[in-house]
Structures are given as structure tokens and as C-alpha cells.
Amino acid sequence: MRRGAGRLGAAAAAAAPHHEAPQQGGGRCSCSAGRAAAGVLPCALAALSPSAARRPASAPQRHPAPVPARWPGPGALPGASPGVRRRRPPRPRPRAGRRGAARLEKLARRPGEPRSFQAVLPPELWIHLAVVACGNRLEETLVMLKSAVLFSHRKIQFHIFTEDSLKPEFDKQLRQWPDSYTKKFEHRIYPITFSVGNPQEWKKLFKPCAAQRLFLPVILKDVDSLLYVDTDVLFLRPVDDIWKLLRLFNSTQLAAMAPEHEIPKIGWYSRFARHPFYGSAGVNSGVMLMNLTRIRSTQFKNSMIPTGLAWEDMLYPLYQKYKNAITWGDQDLLNIIFYFNPECLYVFPCQWNYRPDHCMYGSNCREAEHEGVSVLHGNRGVYHDDKQPTFRALYEAIRDILRRGGKRKFVLSWISFFVM
Numbered sequence: 001m002r003r004g005a006g007r008l009g010a011a012a013a014a015a016a017p018h019h020e021a022p023q024q025g026g027g028r029c030s031c032s033a034g035r036a037a038a039g040v041l042p043c044a045l046a047a048l049s050p051s052a053a054r055r056p057a058s059a060p061q062r063h064p065a066p067v068p069a070r071w072p073g074p075g076a077l078p079g080a081s082p083g084v085r086r087r088r089p090p091r092p093r094p095r096a097g098r099r100g101a102a103r104l105e106k107l108a109r110r111p112g113e114p115r116s117f118q119a120v121l122p123p124e125l126w127i128h129l130a131v132v133a134c135g136n137r138l139e140e141t142l143v144m145l146k147s148a149v150l151f152s153h154r155k156i157q158f159h160i161f162t163e164d165s166l167k168p169e170f171d172k173q174l175r176q177w178p179d180s181y182t183k184k185f186e187h188r189i190y191p192i193t194f195s196v197g198n199p200q201e202w203k204k205l206f207k208p209c210a211a212q213r214l215f216l217p218v219i220l221k222d223v224d225s226l227l228y229v230d231t232d233v234l235f236l237r238p239v240d241d242i243w244k245l246l247r248l249f250n251s252t253q254l255a256a257m258a259p260e261h262e263i264p265k266i267g268w269y270s271r272f273a274r275h276p277f278y279g280s281a282g283v284n285s286g287v288m289l290m291n292l293t294r295i296r297s298t299q300f301k302n303s304m305i306p307t308g309l310a311w312e313d314m315l316y317p318l319y320q321k322y323k324n325a326i327t328w329g330d331q332d333l334l335n336i337i338f339y340f341n342p343e344c345l346y347v348f349p350c351q352w353n354y355r356p357d358h359c360m361y362g363s364n365c366r367e368a369e370h371e372g373v374s375v376l377h378g379n380r381g382v383y384h385d386d387k388q389p390t391f392r393a394l395y396e397a398i399r400d401i402l403r404r405g406g407k408r409k410f411v412l413s414w415i416s417f418f419v420m
Contacts, residue, residue, distance in 0.1 A: 121155050127243050130159040130216055130228045134192065134209035138166055140231040140383070142173055143399045147235040149181050150398070154240050158187035159220060161212050177402065193219065197316035205319075206329025213285070214330050217295040218312050224293050230286040232383060234376040234394060242352055242375065246289060249346050254294035255338075256346040257283040258353035262364040274325040275332060276303075276339035283338065283345070285331040286377045287353040301340045353377050356388050 129148060133141040141160070148156060160170055167189050174187055192209050194202040195218050205211040213228050220226065225246055227239070245256055260282035261267030269282030277283075299308025304317050318333055326332035338345045349367040350358060355377045358365040382388040383395040 123157075125154065127152070127154050127156045127239055128159060128220075128223050128226045129156055129239065130161070130213070130220070130226050131231060132161040132192075132209050132212040133166065133170075133231050134163050134207075137231040138169060138173075139399070141170075143395060144229065144231055144233050144235075145174070145185075146177075146181075146401065147398050148239050149177075149184050150401075151235060151238045152184055152240060153238050154243075156185040156239060158185055159190065159216075159223075159226070160187060161190045161192060161209070163192060163209070181402075190219065195219075196312060197319065202319075206331070211330045213288070214315055214333065215312075217290065217292045220292060221296075224291070226290045226292055228285075228288045228290065229375075230377065230379070232378045233287060234378065234398060235374075236372075236376055236394075237374045242287075242289070242348075245346070245348055245352075246291065249291060252343045253346040254291045254298060254344050256289040256348050257285055257334075258287060258348055258350050260284045261357065262350060262366075266361070269335065272327075273332075273335075275322050275336055277332075277335035278338040278342065278345060279347070282335050283331075283347065284353055284355070284377075285334050286355075286379065287375055288334075289346075289348075298344065300337060300344075302337075303340060351375075356380055356382050356391065 129145075131141055131144065141162075145158060158174075162170060170187075170189055175182070192203065192212055193199075193215070194211070195215055202211045203209055216226060216228060227243060249256070259279070260269055262281070264270045264280040267281040269277045270280060273282065295311050299310060300314055302309055302314055302318065304314075304321060309317075314337070315333070318336060322333070322336060350365040351367040351371055351374045353375055354365060354368050354373040356379065358368065363369060376391065376394060378388075378391045378395060380387075382391040384392070386392070
């Protein structure tokens with residue numbers, strides 16, 4: 001069993017003491033077991049060295065006259081024995097991923113001004129994060145946004161698509177967050193709109209308003225790139241890290257998702273799908289990176305006409321053709337699109353979209369076992385039942401981080417211990 005397992009179990013139990021603590025036994029992997037917990041979050045921070053013990057005070061003593069000090073020889077440091085050369089400790093290097101940010105801040109900050117990188121970063125370098133929330137998804141969405149702010153380095157622009165009845169509450173809750181949070185993001189709230197087809201038909205596709213994500217390239221015309229996530233997602237490392245995956249796109253790729261399953265023979269699409277899907281196991285759209293500029297300018301191959309279609313022109317005819325064969329709504333439509341256009345999709349590892357399926361019937365996400373989970377996707381309602389205690393404990397810890405002041409420092413300390 002990996003060393004981080006016991007620690008995660010203890011941390012999760014401490015964060016949610018009124019729920020069943022995660023098991024620490026061996027056997028088959030499950031999300032509630034200690035072994036899977038090691039796969040869920042990595043063990044990273046080394047313990048700091050203990051402070052030097054205090055020396056007891058001694059009685060005053062008379063000392064001989066001081067001997068004139070001599071400069072240390074070449075390569076020697078004060079305190080070294082005669083004739084012994086000591087190496088200077090290496091200077092700490094800046095953390096990876098923040099060097100560019102530090103340079104920008106240094107150029108923009110005047111002498112004597114405090115460090116406040118979020119205030120000087122130009123808007124074109126912000127991260128754009130979109131979410132669609134309808135029905136009873138208010139709390140889940142706020143917890144997801146909070147997790148994004150907790151670990152982010154760059155400023156984030158939130159694009160929140162929701163029903164009219166939820167707009168005032170979203171705005172009220174986000175404005176009540178402390179300044180240490182609100183200075184790291186700005187938010188904009190949009191209505192639910194569908195530019196083509198029957199709006200009521202789109203709104204009822206799979207889950208309320210879920211099909212809205214298909215129209216983001218059409219609505220956010222002034223946004224170049226975007227990270228879309230479902231409401232039941234939690235970021236366990238800086239959003240900056242998944243944003244960097246956009247740099248890995250080749251000249252034809254315009255979107256990125258994780259596989260729906262790592263083992264095709266037990267995956268849903270390979271066994272039950274009645275429509276085309278990407279690759280051997282399909283892709284999951286709960287976490288999706290998009291280059292919106294490329295999407296808007298691409299002509300997509302399809303099964304309806306021999307020539308290509310623009311994204312907006314393709315959506316409703318595609319739905320009409322396959323609406324009686326799809327089960328998972330907009331995710332199925334995305335799988336169909338990238339089945340005919342595989343060169344347009346970049347597939348990132350499962351650690352960026354870790355779901356209960358990855359540990360429910362045995363661990364099947366190797367990247368998470370080796371590097372830890374980067375983005376947790378609590379689908380199947382696992383944040384709100386007792387089937388996966390580790391998922392629920394993480395959700396409740398981040399949810400409650402601003403509710404009781406004394407708990408904030410504790411939650412941040414144990415999350416950062418396993419994640420950063």
C-alpha cells in the first residue's frame with residue numbers, strides 16, 4: 001500500500017467526521033479504500049526540519065581577550081573547520097509555471113509597490129472558465145468555482161450560464177467572498193440561449209441546460225480559448241496547469257477531453273452505444289478545453305452532406321439525425337462530431353477528469369496512481385451520498401472552507417499536503 005493512503009484516509013475522516021471514514025484495508029480497489037485514496041491524491045510535501053532545541057542558560061564566564069578575526073580562505077564559509085571547503089546551498093528556483101507570470105509582474109510593478117500579480121495581468125492572459133448550472137446545481141457550482149480560485153495563480157474570468165431565477169443568488173454569493181478570493185477572478189452571468197433549433201428541445205436534452213455547452217463557441221465570440229467543466233467538478237491543483245495543455249495542440253486540434261473509459265471492453269460506449277463515437281471507448285465531456293477561434297473557423301466533416309459544415313450549422317441537423325440513438329445527450333453529439341473529425345481532438349490523461357468509474361471496479365487510471373488526481377469529477381451524485389466517502393469528504397471540505405473561519409486553515413493545509 002502506498003504511503004499516502006493512510007494519510008488521505010485520516011485527512012478525509014477529519015474533514016467529515018460525521019460520515020463513515022474511508023477504509024484503509026487492501027483487497028480490490030475502491031474509492032473508499034485506502035489504496036484508492038493514494039490514487040486519488042498524491043503525497044507531495046516533505047516535512048520541515050524541526051527547530052533547534054533551546055540551550056539552557058549558563059552562568060556568566062570570563063573570557064580571554066578576543067583574537068583578531070581572519071577572513072575565511074577561498075571557498076570557505078564562516079563556521080567551517082580550517083582547511084574544509086563548504087559548498088553554498090543552491091538558491092531556490094521559482095516554481096515551474098510561474099516564471100512568465102513573475103516576469104510580467106516585475107515589469108508592471110513600480111518600485112515599492114506590493115506584489116499583486118492578479119491586478120496587473122492583462123485580460124488577454126486570463127484563464128476563461130465556463131459552467132452551465134440549472135435546477136438545484138447552485139451549491140455544486142459555487143464549490144467548483146471556489147476550488148478553482150483556491151489554487152489558481154492567474155486571474156480567472158468565470159462565464160456562468162444559468163436560469164433567470166438563479167442569477168441574483170449567484171451574484172450575491174460570489175460578491176460575499178473575501179477580498180483574497182474576489183481579487184483573483186471576475187464573473188459574468190449569461191442567460192440560457194440556443195441559437196438554432198427548438199430551445200425547449202435543447203433544454204431537455206439529457207440534463208437541464210446541459211446542451212448549452214454546445215453553443216459556447218457561438219455565444220462567446222470575443223473569447224479565444226475556454227475551459228468548460230460540469231458543476232460536479234473539483235480542481236485539486238492550479239487551473240493554470242490544465243490551461244497549459246492548450247499549448248500541446250497541433251495545427252488541427254481544437255478541443256481536448258479525457259477518455260470515457262480506460263478499458264474499452266468494459267466501457268459504456270464500446271458495449272451499448274448505437275451511434276458513432278470517438279476512438280475505442282469514447283470521450284467524456286465533463287472537462288473540456290476548447291480553442292473557440294479554431295472551432296468557429298473550421299468546416300467539420302459529417303454524415304449528412306458530402307461537404308463540411310460550420311459548427312453552428314451542424315448542431316441541429318446532427319441532433320435531428322441521431323436524437324433517437326443517443327443516451328448521454330450533448331456528450332454523445334460531441335463523440336459523433338469527433339468520430340468524423342478525429343484529427344481535431346486532443347486526448348488528455350484521465351487524471352484531468354477522474355471519476356468514480358476509475359476506482360469503482362478496480363483502479364484503471366494509471367496516471368492518477370503515479371501523479372495523483374488533478375481534476376476530480378464527482379458524477380453519479382457521489383458528493384451527496386455515502387457510496388464514495390473520499391469524494392464526499394473532499395467536496396464538503398471545500399464547500400465549508402468559508403463557512404467557519406477556524407476550519408479554513410486546516411482544510412487548506414491537508415489538501416495542499418496531498419495535492420501540491
